[in-house]
Amino acid sequence: MPLLSVNQVSHHYYSKKDYTKALENISFTLEQGEFISILGPSGCGKTTLLSIVAGLINPTRGEIILDEVSAAEPGNKAHMGYMLQQDYLFPWKTIKENIMLGPKINKTIDNSIKERADQMLEEVGLQGIGDSYPDELSGGMRQRAALARTLITEPKLLLLDEPFSALDFQTKLRLEDFVSQLLKQYNKAALLVTHDISEAIVMSDRIILLKPRPGEIKQVFRMPPELRKISPFQARQHPSFQAIFDEVWKEMSALEKY
Numbered sequence: 001m002p003l004l005s006v007n008q009v010s011h012h013y014y015s016k017k018d019y020t021k022a023l024e025n026i027s028f029t030l031e032q033g034e035f036i037s038i039l040g041p042s043g044c045g046k047t048t049l050l051s052i053v054a055g056l057i058n059p060t061r062g063e064i065i066l067d068e069v070s071a072a073e074p075g076n077k078a079h080m081g082y083m084l085q086q087d088y089l090f091p092w093k094t095i096k097e098n099i100m101l102g103p104k105i106n107k108t109i110d111n112s113i114k115e116r117a118d119q120m121l122e123e124v125g126l127q128g129i130g131d132s133y134p135d136e137l138s139g140g141m142r143q144r145a146a147l148a149r150t151l152i153t154e155p156k157l158l159l160l161d162e163p164f165s166a167l168d169f170q171t172k173l174r175l176e177d178f179v180s181q182l183l184k185q186y187n188k189a190a191l192l193v194t195h196d197i198s199e200a201i202v203m204s205d206r207i208i209l210l211k212p213r214p215g216e217i218k219q220v221f222r223m224p225p226e227l228r229k230i231s232p233f234q235a236r237q238h239p240s241f242q243a244i245f246d247e248v249w250k251e252m253s254a255l256e257k258y
């Protein structure tokens, strides 16, 4: 059974006079350890889809099914971690306090969590800065702290909503490598929302291209296996990169007529 099944999901936003078909009949599955990017122009329903998978909004039609362990614990969202464009670190809490927030909310805080927070800090290359406050850190460091806060809850599935888009280009490339390596190491699955074709190519096993009005699946691209064996940074320079970029670019450009 796949880790996640999205079955014939449609979502409409209603106003007093009108309604918007944000998503129409979206179906796909995601396996353990797999990385899927949802790519598409502005307004094609990417964030709506991620919010539905996260359980933040109920779809108008269709269903989201998680693997049997999660299904046995309805309402338990700890198996999913959300990482956003903004890091949403609490400025009045230290980095370590921010990282321990998830376990604290789940009431699982004890000494082992404190040790685990130190471990996570080391894991994301932020050892020794646990007592600093978010505004003392650079953008890239803050996103790594946000990643540590997400990973400490041991999610099976990471939901990434443009987590690199507010960063400068070099930091973005470094963080892509870092996240990709960490996900491979722990065999975690991820769903990334992005409008950056290059990022989708170098991070993903599959890219789902959505078209807008209504948000429907236009095409699914499977990335060349040789790109999955190397880091995102190396994948950007690989000879296979340009051909797949051109293919996705062509399809995405065709969506501009919608």
Ligand SMILES: Nc1ncnc2c1ncn2[C@@H]1O[C@H](COP(=O)(O)OP(=O)(O)OP(=O)(O)O)[C@@H](O)[C@H]1O
Pocket: 013, 014, 020, 021, 022, 040, 041, 042, 043, 044, 045, 046, 047, 048, 049, 195
């Ligand atoms: N709360 C809302 N109420 C009404 N319409 C909404 C709401 N949220 C989104 N929409 C509409 O639904 C469609 C999909 O929006 P969504 O934000 O999911 O797209 P997106 O692909 O994430 O866009 P972007 O890349 O610009 O963030 C758009 O037409 C948008 O205007």
